[in-house]
Amino acid sequence: MHDEYPSFPGFENVSLEDSYVLDIAIHPGSLTLQLDLLLLPSHPEYRTPLPEERACFRSAAVVFSRVRDLHWTGQSAIKPAIDASGCADFGSVDSLTRLDDGYQILGDWGEINLRSDAPSLSIDPESRGIAEF
Template sequence: MRADYRSLPGFEGVQLEGSYVLGIEARPGKLMFRLDLLLDPGHPDYGPPLGGDRACFRPAVLCFDAVHGLT
């Protein structure tokens, strides 16, 4: 059985499905996604939507370290 991402530390109160990928960067050993991350009301950084957004989006970086290969 695979764990849902929301059960992983650091993913509480976020919705990846509703978030936007703004950029992807791959370096040796590292993969990074720049995001407009959709936050749920229970998230500590949640606040009123900014600049006419429909929900609470905040900038974030999702980083995978120790990447051995990409295809």
């Protein structure tokens, strides 16, 4: 079975491909991607962007818990981009797919294959993202 992230509960009406990965944290039993997450207009927490914002971005985290196995390849190519405000990011999540026995995450920062519980997405209700143009 191969499912893309928009079919995962809680991932509806967001665009990981247009979001920014701010940090990737691995701890025993968990993987967390800190994001500047792009919300689509149909998302219930969407807010009209301010004049200096190009879209509705919010601070968010994708968390994989109960990680049983994790392989991360392509890390040697990681170099964060620095935007005009001085904030670093590692590009976007090019894809997040459920495979038969786990998940695959691809981005400029490499490829992560893991077996874990289903990912959860939490959005900081008070934040506005840092992506401005």
